[in-house]
Each structure stands twice: as C-alpha cells, then as structure tokens.
Amino acid sequence: MKGPKITFVCRECGFTSIKWLGKCPDCESWNSFDEVAISEKPRASASPISNNKAEKFNELKLPTYLRSKTGMQELDRVLGGGLVDSSVVLLSGEPGIGKSTLPLQISAELAKNRKVLYVSGEESKGQIKLRAERLGIAGESLYLLTETDIDAVLSECEALKPDVIIIDSIQTLSTMRFSSAPGTITQVREGAASLIGYAKGAGAAVFLVGHVNKEGGISGPKVLEHMVDAVLYFEGERTNSYRIIRAIKNRFGSTNEIGVFEMGDKGLVEIPNPSEVVMAERPKNTSGSCAGCVMQGTRPIISEIQSLVAKTAYPTGKRTADGFDHNRMCLLIAVLEKRMGLRFYENDVYVNVAGGIHLDEPSADLSIAMALISGITDRVIPDDLIAFGEIGLSGEVRAVSHIEYRVKEAIRLGFTKILVPKKNVSAMLKVPDNVELVGISNIYQVLLHMRQKEKEGNMPT
Ligand SMILES: Nc1ncnc2c1ncn2[C@@H]1O[C@H](COP(=O)(O)OP(=O)(O)OP(=O)(O)O)[C@@H](O)[C@H]1O
Ligand SMILES: [Mg+2]
Incomplete structure (x- = not known):
C-alpha cells in the first residue's frame, strides 16, 4: 500500500509544489512553504452516485434570509x-x-x-x-x-x-x-x-x-x-x-x-455623519484646500482635499498622494500642465485627503485639480465652495453619477457654491435660492471662475 503523498503548500496563497521552495513563485513570499501529507483514498467503486437532479429555475423556491x-x-x-x-x-x-x-x-x-x-x-x-x-x-x-x-x-x-x-x-x-x-x-x-x-x-x-x-x-x-x-x-x-x-x-x-x-x-x-467630522477640522481661508464629494455605496461622503506645492530642491519634483491613487494624481498634474500651462515640474507636489478616507472614484478629480490649482497659484478657494466631476485627458469635465445625492449632502453641510459637470445640470436638479449651482465643461473654466470671483471682490488673492 502506498504511503501518504507529500506536497509543499504556500501558506499565503495556496500554491503547491512537489519540493520545498524558499520563495513562492506565485505570491513571492519567502519561507512560506509547509509540508503537507495527503493520503489518497481511491474512490470506492461501490460508492453511490449522488441522485441530485436538475430543477427548473421557475420552480425553485425563494429562500427567506x-x-x-x-x-x-x-x-x-x-x-x-x-x-x-x-x-x-x-x-x-x-x-x-x-x-x-x-x-x-x-x-x-x-x-x-x-x-x-x-x-x-x-x-x-x-x-x-x-x-x-x-x-x-x-x-x-x-x-x-x-x-x-x-x-x-x-x-x-x-x-x-x-x-x-x-x-x-x-x-x-x-x-x-x-x-x-x-x-x-x-x-x-x-x-x-x-x-x-x-x-x-x-x-x-x-x-x-x-x-x-x-x-x-x-x-x-x-x-x-x-x-x-x-x-x-x-x-x-x-x-x-x-x-x-x-x-x-x-x-x-x-x-x-x-x-x-x-x-x-x-x-x-x-x-x-462622517462628512461633518471631516469638515469640522477643516482650516479656514487657506490655499491648496478644496472640498469634494465621493459616493461610498449609497452614501455621499464629503471630504477635504489638501495640496501643498513647494519649489523643489531636486532636478525632478517629488509627488506624493495620500488617500488617492498616485498615478491618477500624476495624470491630473499632466493635464493641468498641458492644458493650463501651470508649471508643476518645478515643484514638489503633495496631495492629502483629510480624515483617512480613500478616494477611489473619478468624481474626486475636479476637487483635486482645484486644490492643485489653488496650491500652485496661492489663491484661496472659498470655504463654502465644493466641486465634483471627472476630468478627461483634454481637460474636459465629465458627468458623474448620483448627482442629486451629492448636491443634497453638500447643501446639508452648508456649501453655497457647487461646481458640477455641465452635463449633470438639468431642470430636475433643484437647489435653494441661496445656493449657486455652476456647470463646468472644461477645467479651464475653473480658473476663469476663480478670477471672476476675485474681480467681484468675493475671493482673496
Ligand atoms: N482603555 C482603552 N481606551 C481606549 N482604547 C483602548 C483601550 N483599550 C484598548 N483600546 C483600543 O483597542 C485596541 C485593541 O482592540 P482589539 O483588542 O479589539 O484589537 P485586535 O484587532 O483584536 O488586536 P489583536 O490583533 O491583537 O487581536 C487598541 O489598539 C486600542 O486602540
Ligand atoms: Mg484580538
């Protein structure tokens, strides 16, 4: 009679090998192989075959969980x-x-x-x-x-x-x-x-x-x-x-x-109400900060995006993103450099999402881009302004989902200027009289909007 078969199994990913390995070729973890003895029992020829029968979908009973x-x-x-x-x-x-x-x-x-x-x-x-x-x-x-x-x-x-x-x-x-x-x-x-x-x-x-x-x-x-x-x-x-x-x-x-x-x-x-907790700690009247809104399932969460743009001491500037995908940040910086002529390459750029929330939705693009523009130009974005929208490679602002939920949450938290993708603005989207809803179709308009506000004297330079 044959003895148990010995195999080696990676405890991290389950990869099996017939000999011991120091490094798993699948998940690349070191020293993760355990010896496992498998006794192979032949299937008894007399063992009954299961008599499960296929059933019609329409006749299946709904389970009550x-x-x-x-x-x-x-x-x-x-x-x-x-x-x-x-x-x-x-x-x-x-x-x-x-x-x-x-x-x-x-x-x-x-x-x-x-x-x-x-x-x-x-x-x-x-x-x-x-x-x-x-x-x-x-x-x-x-x-x-x-x-x-x-x-x-x-x-x-x-x-x-x-x-x-x-x-x-x-x-x-x-x-x-x-x-x-x-x-x-x-x-x-x-x-x-x-x-x-x-x-x-x-x-x-x-x-x-x-x-x-x-x-x-x-x-x-x-x-x-x-x-x-x-x-x-x-x-x-x-x-x-x-x-x-x-x-x-x-x-x-x-x-x-x-x-x-x-x-x-x-x-x-x-x-x-995580939005309230995040926004309660927001510093007032500082450049490089913009509020954004992402959907987490059915719930809109408002978060503050902060950027710091400082002259670099190195030939190439450093880029760090915390709470946001690093590659997406680099893409947004490239769009701002190419489409708006902003010179990020001379600077170190740090982007941070306050409150430990991770933004994994493209609707955060517009608020991140605005925080970056605010950081490099040192213009302060008003505390009561919020922006959401996806940014394309040509600098266009694309529509986002669940716009009503986001706008409602922004109004609930007291924001009075809401920058949304132009495609999302419709007669259905109603806001109170004291709230200004601005449709943006291109990232360039953000700067125009900021400059216009400055001329009106509403915005510190
Ligand atoms: N008296 C205390 N006051 C405030 N926070 C406390 C107190 N005692 C424990 N904690 C918090 O609870 C945490 C430990 O919680 P818990 O034992 O549930 O963690 P765990 O994930 O089960 O840890 P482990 O991996 O060791 O099993 C601590 O890290 C600390 O943040
Ligand atoms: Mg424990």
Missing part, C-alpha cells in the same frame, strides 16, 4: 442590512485595530434574542471579561469559550446550539487530525471548512476573525476568502482613532458600502 440587526447601523449597512443566518463572515485587519472589540460589542446586542458563543483562542477568560467590563457588555445568553482545538469547539457548539458563533481568531484554531502547526494552510482551511459546514447545517451565523500578513492581505490561504460569504476589512491609521469597515466581498449585499467608527475607551462608536 433572516437578518439579525447587530445594534450597529454602520456594520449592518456593510453587511447588506444585518447579519444573515447561516452565513460566514470573515473580519480581518491589522493588529490592534479592533477585531476583537467589534464582535464583542455586537454580541451583546445579538444576545438579547439569540444565543451567542464567543470562542477565543488568543486571550484568557480574565482578559476578555476585563474588556467586556470596559465596554459595558453583559448578556444572559452570551457564552465564552477559550479553546484552540477545532473539534472541541464543534462539540461545544453541538451541545450549546448557539445562533451566532464568533471565532477569535481562525489562525489560532487547529485540529489534532493534522500534524501541521496552527495558522498553516491545512489547519486554517480545515478549521474554516468544519465551521462553515456546521454553520450551514445548524443555521448559525459565524464571524471569523482573521489576521493579516505583513503586506496587509488576509493571512492564510486565498481560498479562505472564497469559502466564506462575506469578507470585511478593517482600515484605519495608527495616528487617528477613526476606523473604516469595508466589504471586499459580500454574497448578501453590495461591496461599495463602508462603515465609519471611532475607537475610544468604551469601544467602537458609530459615526453616522
């Missing part, structure tokens, strides 16, 4: 309206960002009418109790288990029959059935597969907390992301207390939505 509110609207929105029963959600993020805090906070709300089991393989009961005390969490049907053996966790689940299971973290779980260490591809895949199998069978919702690797990707096999129903990613900067949850994948909702929180000593607090 039960969604539980997590008590945090920001999280519910990212999940697509709440936590779906028998779904598996992977929550990952950098160390110390709040991956243990968030599930603990929502478990208190869920435990009001569901049975919740919190499984921790990372911290002791005392540590978790201390955190729960700090966050003010208590609940009659909230259970805690500190365990790292997946089989023990599953047998406890069988006995307790929880409706929601939180696993902190999937990398700490392991099974004696495999000899590899916890966190290796075999263990993570096996742990996740057993939990997913249990969740689908018992109708329980499972939250898996996952670590990230040093490049910031979700640690463990890529296959883990394919196995679960939703992948949520915690973003945030060490320098500020704001945290953003973004769905990378969601089988039950959109992936465009974000949830914004602030981390404090009482845990994560929701920020339902």
